[in-house]
Amino acid sequence: MLINKQYFYTYLALVQRDAWVIRQRLAHAIINATVRVLVNVIEFGGLFPAMGVPQDLIAPLFVGSIAMQLLFQGMGFGIRTLFDIKFERFIDYHMTLPLPKRWLFASYITYFCIEAAIVTLPLFSIGIVLLSDSFQSTTPNYPLFIIIYLMTLVFNGLLFLGLSLYYQFDWFMQNLWPRRLTFLLMLSPLFFVWHKAREFSPKAALIMLASPLTYSAEGLRATLIGGSEYIPAHLCILGLGVAILLAIGFTARGINKRLDPV
């Protein structure tokens, strides 16, 4: 049997606990999501066109901003994990449960995915409805969108879990943003379209292909907006797949380095 039933049920119990915690914070999550939707809609639907941003750029910029929101969610998840490792050590209790490491950390990633989905799905759904003028001529591919969205969630969860395990508390808090995330953010086409960047600087566009956020942003655009303006969805799936594999390796290294587990 591929999946051990006992491990699966223990994993489910951990997810059930996480769902309970998320439910407790649901009121805050709804308020946060509402604020984000409203601010984004006002900015992308009102301010940007008023400043002369062409109408056909509003939709890709809006979708790119959601990819960035996911990164911020990941940062929050990373900081929480970091605090636990440094101060609370609840992770030690988890490490003594009758559950292999891969299942345990899969439950951590699941937690992040559920939490991040609660924040970002209203942005996608309500935001797109409110910005319907900018999304009129789109040809969405929802099955591919779900795949890319889930892969983006998993990648961000793995990345920030790995970072929180790999780096010491002080280093993470002081240096992670300027020395690591700045590159990841700035070398990704979150606030412009990758093909446009290639027209101006093929070299810069080539470098951007090394950033997983490129595949997140472009993949979400390709599947939600459609057309040939973006990196094709299947290439984004491939890019995100490679990024997830690398993130798994990085997180596994972080686990061994920081936790020295059995």
Next chain:
Amino acid sequence: MNDPLIQIKNISKIYPSKTNPVVALNDVSMTINRGEVFGLLGVNGAGKTTLSSILATLHPPTSGSITFNGTSIYSDLMTYRRSLGFCPQTQNLDMYLTVEQNLLFAGRYFLMPEKEIIERTKALMEELELTRYASFEVHALSGGNKQRLLIARALMHHPELVILDEPTVGLDPDIRKKLWHIIRGLKKRGVTVILTTHYLDEAEFLSDRICMLHRGKVILIESVATLKSQHHDNKLEDIFIELVEDEQKKETE
């Protein structure tokens, strides 16, 4: 009649470092018998917490073997973990849950039937005087009650072996005494207890046998009664100081 539950053979733990690797445990061997309270004693840095973390399967040893009921704990790790309850030094309770929920979820993680989880939660809360705090969130509890909850969580799945790492550190004397009675109660139930402490009165009151660790090495394993008779009924504290001083002399010679 001694009935070995855990056998530790030649365990070493070295924390690697480019400049100065730390030898936390050096060729440690011992046997822990079923149903006994086994006290691990030592000054700070002796290796007590490292040994209890290894026994709790938080970290692997660098070398050596550990068997549980005659089988290596690493050959069937999950079965061993199901037989183990661990109270670490840090009160690492689930801060997002209430007292009762901490226990309910602990039962679920160990796949206990739901009916049994509810009954066991109720029974443990009563036994450890936590019933009135059932709906309290963990952060609202006093240090003593957090410690009780930690012990209750470790006992939730009926473990055969419980590891208590410095369970009474920083607690008021009256709460310490109450916890001592709880630990004695575990022994009466047939639970094997490994008690890590640097309070010698605690070790003397609770332990059947004690193991003294010094700089990662075992310097003595003996029953409290034998040790006291060998040392003219001195207090364990005096015996401990004598032994540590002997070790320090040996090191300087």
